[in-house]
Amino acid sequence: MERVFATHIIRKSRECAPVWTLTTPDAGGLTKPGKVVVPSVWESHPRLRKYRGRGVYEQRIRAGGNLRLWLGGVSFRARVYLDDALLAEHYGSYTGFEALAQQIPDGEQTLRIEADIRFDADSALHVPNDYYAYGGINRPVIVEEVGQAYITRLHVTPRCTSDGWTADAAVSVRNLGDQPFHGALRLSLAGKEATEEIEIPAHETTLYGLSLDCGAVTPWSPENPALYAVTATLLVNGEAVDDLIDRIGFRTIRTDGKKILLNGQPLQLRGFNRHEEYGSFGLSAPLEAMMQDIHLMRDLGANCVRTCHYPNDPLFLDLCDETGLLVWEESHVRGFGEEQMRHPRFMEQLRQCTAEMVEQHYNHPAVFIWGSLNECADDTEFGAACYREIFALLRKADPGRPVTAALLERPGGKVYGDMDVVSINIYPQWYHDTPVQDALNRKLLEAAQGGGENKPVIVSEIGAGAIYGCHDPFGEAKWSEERQCAILKEQITAVLSHPDVTGLFLWQFADVRVSGEWARSRPRTYNNKGVVDEYRRPKLAYQVVKNIWSAE
Ligand code: ADA
Numbered sequence: 001m002e003r004v005f006a007t008h009i010i011r012k013s014r015e016c017a018p019v020w021t022l023t024t025p026d027a028g029g030l031t032k033p034g035k036v037v038v039p040s041v042w043e044s045h046p047r048l049r050k051y052r053g054r055g056v057y058e059q060r061i062r063a064g065g066n067l068r069l070w071l072g073g074v075s076f077r078a079r080v081y082l083d084d085a086l087l088a089e090h091y092g093s094y095t096g097f098e099a100l101a102q103q104i105p106d107g108e109q110t111l112r113i114e115a116d117i118r119f120d121a122d123s124a125l126h127v128p129n130d131y132y133a134y135g136g137i138n139r140p141v142i143v144e145e146v147g148q149a150y151i152t153r154l155h156v157t158p159r160c161t162s163d164g165w166t167a168d169a170a171v172s173v174r175n176l177g178d179q180p181f182h183g184a185l186r187l188s189l190a191g192k193e194a195t196e197e198i199e200i201p202a203h204e205t206t207l208y209g210l211s212l213d214c215g216a217v218t219p220w221s222p223e224n225p226a227l228y229a230v231t232a233t234l235l236v237n238g239e240a241v242d243d244l245i246d247r248i249g250f251r252t253i254r255t256d257g258k259k260i261l262l263n264g265q266p267l268q269l270r271g272f273n274r275h276e277e278y279g280s281f282g283l284s285a286p287l288e289a290m291m292q293d294i295h296l297m298r299d300l301g302a303n304c305v306r307t308c309h310y311p312n313d314p315l316f317l318d319l320c321d322e323t324g325l326l327v328w329e330e331s332h333v334r335g336f337g338e339e340q341m342r343h344p345r346f347m348e349q350l351r352q353c354t355a356e357m358v359e360q361h362y363n364h365p366a367v368f369i370w371g372s373l374n375e376c377a378d379d380t381e382f383g384a385a386c387y388r389e390i391f392a393l394l395r396k397a398d399p400g401r402p403v404t405a406a407l408l409e410r411p412g413g414k415v416y417g418d419m420d421v422v423s424i425n426i427y428p429q430w431y432h433d434t435p436v437q438d439a440l441n442r443k444l445l446e447a448a449q450g451g452g453e454n455k456p457v458i459v460s461e462i463g464a465g466a467i468y469g470c471h472d473p474f475g476e477a478k479w480s481e482e483r484q485c486a487i488l489k490e491q492i493t494a495v496l497s498h499p500d501v502t503g504l505f506l507w508q509f510a511d512v513r514v515s516g517e518w519a520r521s522r523p524r525t526y527n528n529k530g531v532v533d534e535y536r537r538p539k540l541a542y543q544v545v546k547n548i549w550s551a552e
Contacts, residue, residue: 165216271506458503
């Protein structure tokens with residue numbers, strides 16, 4: 001399932017059958033083809049639990065004409081072939097991409113997708129890290145049959161005027177044909193409609209702007225997450241030939257001094273950092289597991305989640321839209337020093353991931369802020385220039401949301417003045433013994449002096465580790481559940497009582513697997529700072545967090 005609602009009624013679109021053949025050419029004696037389910041990660045197969053190589057997936061499909069294949073996520077380098085013809089290549093696990101095949105005769109074809117998770121010199125973003133880079137086709141593969149032209153983008157920006165709400169839509173249409181395309185484009189939303197005649201030169205994509213006055217619609221808010229279907233339809237001689245359906249919420253986000261305002265109301269953010277991972281399903285959690293995470297976070301008292309450290313499955317974002325859970329979404333990079341940022345492909349790969357994230361997730365009303373470059377070298381001239389470039393890219397792609405980056409605790413930050421919201425990661429009482437208030441004040445003072453004064457402040461990470469089931473009756477031993485409780489209590493209480501802090505994202509919701517290279521500082525080869533473990537079994541800290549947040 002690609003989304004929780006149908007994205008097409010006119011366009012012929014279907015998900016590939018779920019059982020594929022997988023060959024693993026670098027797995028020594030295990031290279032033989034086997035049957036696996038897509039989407040999934042290959043680490044869910046017991047023999048491929050640590051496999052860091054290539055995977056060749058094959059599936060038969062029956063289709064013809066102009067085929068548009070949509071690959072929701074392939075980890076982390078992908079090549080797509082139809083009957084041995086290379087259609088597309090893509091880098092990055094966490095965003096989707098398209099593969100086109102034109103004028104295919106009706107019949108059965110072989111779709112082959114090669115996934116490759118070897119950490120080699122070409123991979124700047126996927127490196128051994130404090131989370132696991134899984135392998136495989138981790139999100140759905142969709143087969144679509146399109147005509148001469150099809151809709152490639154539908155972005156809607158809601159605007160609140162004195163007469164109610166207006167929706168400004170940006171709709172792109174691609175003409176695959178050798179001849180100009182003549183037709184009309186219709187936009188429908190909240191019972192209103194606008195239509196425009198269009199003409200697109202051969203082999204071009206044209207962007208159209210259409211606006212609709214929607215009047216007194218119900219605004220989207222965390223308390224009342226009202227969603228509206230929006231449809232773009234392509235017509236030829238009055239007949240619908242293609243469509244694209246999405247959902248939006250009518251809401252605005254902006255910052256004002258130290259506040260983040262949603263529809264003019266200040267937000268007080270309480271939430272979690274959540275890696276997209278669930279036990280042995282890794283990156284490919286089933287929909288029910290995503291929903292359970294939302295229920296658990298809600299039960300804990302959270303109203304927001306941060307998709308550390310990469311864009312998430314649109315299904316998860318759909319569920320956040322539905323339940324009113326606010327989302328900080330960020331593009332993929334974690335903890336890079338200047339040397340890693342100087343990798344010749346770093347900016348190219350980060351730009352691509354960032355642009356795809358905004359392009360694909362623009363309409364989700366729950367996403368209230370864009371982030372990137374978690375804990376990178378914001379303290380050097382070179383690093384700061386990278387931050388500025390990504391902030392500029394985000395603002396250009398979406399002027400309607402603030403931008404931020406979760407910055408390291410160490411001093412010397414140079415980009416406080418460049419972000420709309422100042423976000424800091426601090427680990428007092430876990431990685432060092434500084435009292436929480438002192439660590440917080442030190443960082444806030446630096447931010448204020450460095451250009452971040454009078455901006456909203458989010459503590460984007462704070463936390464402590466515990467191994468599920470590890471107990472110390474004296475509450476002193478590191479990794480015991482009791483010690484985690486004591487530290488979290490101190491951290492949360494100090495952060496919430498600070499008048500300048502607008503938001504808090506605890507590190508982290510659930511324990512996650514990390515790269516083998518990290519095992520020395522990560523017992524079990526897991527980052528164990530979850531308030532639940534990787535199977536969502538609550539640690540003692542669960543109740544501590546719940547009690548503090550529900551007493552507010
Ligand atoms: C950092 C980082 C996280 C995680 C965390 C930790 O703040 O952003 O990805 O590694 O530290 O557990 O130390």
